[in-house]
Amino acid sequence: MSQEPADLPAWSLPAGAGERISIGVDWPEQVTRDWAFGGSTGKGVRVCILDSGIESGHPRVGEVDGSVAFHRLEDGEFEVQEDGEGDLCGHGTACAGIVRQLAPECSLFSARVLGAGFKGSGPVLLAGLRWAVEQGFDVINMSLSTTKRQFAELLHELADRAYFNNTVLVASAHNMPVESYPWRFSSVISVGSHEEPDPMTFFYNPSPPVEFFARGVGVEIAWLGGGTILSTGNSFATPHMSGICALVLSKHPELTPFQLKNVLYLTANNVGGGT
Amino acid sequence: MSDLRAAVAAGALGSEEAYRELLQSIVEVARAIFGARASSVFLFDEESDELVFEAVAGEGAGDLIGQRFPSSTGIAGWVLVTRQPLVVEELDKDPRFAREAAESTGFVPKGLMAVPLLHEDNSLGVLEVLDRPQKAAFSLAEMELLGLFANEAAIALDLLLKARAARAVLEGEDGDADALARFAAKLDEAEPEQREAALQLLAAVQKLF
Numbered sequence: 001m002s003q004e005p006a007d008l009p010a011w012s013l014p015a016g017a018g019e020r021i022s023i024g025v026d027w028p029e030q031v032t033r034d035w036a037f038g039g040s041t042g043k044g045v046r047v048c049i050l051d052s053g054i055e056s057g058h059p060r061v062g063e064v065d066g067s068v069a070f071h072r073l074e075d076g077e078f079e080v081q082e083d084g085e086g087d088l089c090g091h092g093t094a095c096a097g098i099v100r101q102l103a104p105e106c107s108l109f110s111a112r113v114l115g116a117g118f119k120g121s122g123p124v125l126l127a128g129l130r131w132a133v134e135q136g137f138d139v140i141n142m143s144l145s146t147t148k149r150q151f152a153e154l155l156h157e158l159a160d161r162a163y164f165n166n167t168v169l170v171a172s173a174h175n176m177p178v179e180s181y182p183w184r185f186s187s188v189i190s191v192g193s194h195e196e197p198d199p200m201t202f203f204y205n206p207s208p209p210v211e212f213f214a215r216g217v218g219v220e221i222a223w224l225g226g227g228t229i230l231s232t233g234n235s236f237a238t239p240h241m242s243g244i245c246a247l248v249l250s251k252h253p254e255l256t257p258f259q260l261k262n263v264l265y266l267t268a269n270n271v272g273g274g275t
Numbered sequence: 276m277s278d279l280r281a282a283v284a285a286g287a288l289g290s291e292e293a294y295r296e297l298l299q300s301i302v303e304v305a306r307a308i309f310g311a312r313a314s315s316v317f318l319f320d321e322e323s324d325e326l327v328f329e330a331v332a333g334e335g336a337g338d339l340i341g342q343r344f345p346s347s348t349g350i351a352g353w354v355l356v357t358r359q360p361l362v363v364e365e366l367d368k369d370p371r372f373a374r375e376a377a378e379s380t381g382f383v384p385k386g387l388m389a390v391p392l393l394h395e396d397n398s399l400g401v402l403e404v405l406d407r408p409q410k411a412a413f414s415l416a417e418m419e420l421l422g423l424f425a426n427e428a429a430i431a432l433d434l435l436l437k438a439r440a441a442r443a444v445l446e447g448e449d450g451d452a453d454a455l456a457r458f459a460a461k462l463d464e465a466e467p468e469q470r471e472a473a474l475q476l477l478a479a480v481q482k483l484f
Contacts, residue, residue: 144357232362
């Protein structure tokens with residue numbers, strides 16, 4: 001039985017077989033914001049917040065479709081468990097609230113890798129990312145990074161695996177001159193902050209490694225206990241970009257991360273997206 | 276401690292006190308540049324998973340040094356675990372935060388800027404600037420300025436930690452450094468004749484290397 005071309009990796013292309021890899025996207029003459037995400041609510045798109053958990057029932061977040069945490073076993077491996085803790089620190093809830101604001105009908109999932117006992121350590125971050133990539137989420141929001149070089153190679157592998165499995169990894173960049181990961185990898189969408197107040201304003205950066213700038217200054221974020229607070233940081237620019245990715249993927253689920261990045265480029269405010 | 280032992284300690288270990296002063300000076304300058312009410316450096320104590328007040332300028336200076344709290348809570352905790360700088364405003368509107376802050380530090384900031392102290396591939400702690408005057412909306416330029424202070428503070432904190440680790444070795448019962456320091460102390464106290472003999476012995480040992 002022959003499978004659809006998109007289901008199998010194509011290692012080569014015989015003569016005259018171009019149709020076999022026809023692209024399932026009806027590209028318009030000009031990619032506009034209206035084509036990219038006009039009318040989209042994020043419905044059908046699964047977004048995973050790899051963070052400190054999500055406070056369930058927060059008015060800014062609404063329903064969370066699943067929450068897991070990672071329990072370290074004696075042999076150093078991690079076991080995935082249902083997570084009933086919610087969010088003890090608040091950072092993940094803040095990120096989830098921003099994604100929900102932009103993509104109100106997306107499905108939100110929480111993978112808790114930060115919080116008590118984890119010290120933001122590399123091994124649990126890797127375990128969480130590996131799990132999220134294996135689950136095949138459409139978007140993974142990572143408003144965090146590690147400075148541990150020993151984890152860079154594995155993170156790089158996971159980022160590439162995500163990229164080829166049609167999972168978009170959206171990662172916070174550093175605004176300090178330090179080496180940290182995974183935002184520096186070209187297979188992820190890395191996000192820094194701009195100072196504009198509009199949540200849908202984003203810019204393509206022609207001077208990487210930071211590839212996009214999204215709203216990150218004076219953002220009203222969900223705060224533990226059901227309230228909100230004003231905050232600034234790339235941590236909150238990142239879920240803006242994740243939300244925009246969810247909108248595009250909801251309308252064009254067939255887009256690969258490569259194609260999605262192109263759509264983001266073409267609709268960025270400093271490219272063609274002002275219109 | 277004898278003069279000689281002190282000299283060995285100072286030479287071998289650097290001066291913990293000097294690094295502490297450097298750290299203190301960084302928070303003083305950070306506070307002054309931002310015109311803020313207070314500025315602090317927290318050290319991340321990995322063993323106990325806590326953040327410790329290591330230097331404080333302005334409000335709370337003098338009282339807070341050495342105070343500890345869990346590393347995974349609060350804004351400093353966010354910054355430590357995510358390695359991302361953050362600014363939070365209107366904190367005084369949150370009754371829970373206000374109560375906790377008042378209990379731990381004695382005052383409730385309206386807003387704070389916090390940045391991780393990253394050195395090589397370690398996250399050593401957090402630098403905070405509390406209650407800068409809210410003349411204008413917060414800008415990314417301020418975040419960058421804070422990042423520069425953070426680099427400086429991270430280097431100072433790294434030196435301080437290394438000095439402490441060296442002192443711990445020196446103060447240990449069985450360490451090589453301690454044996455040398457004890458030898459230095461004895462030498463310092465020795466009669467001229469004994470001293471001369473000991474120095475000759477040392478010169479002979481030196482030829483071995």
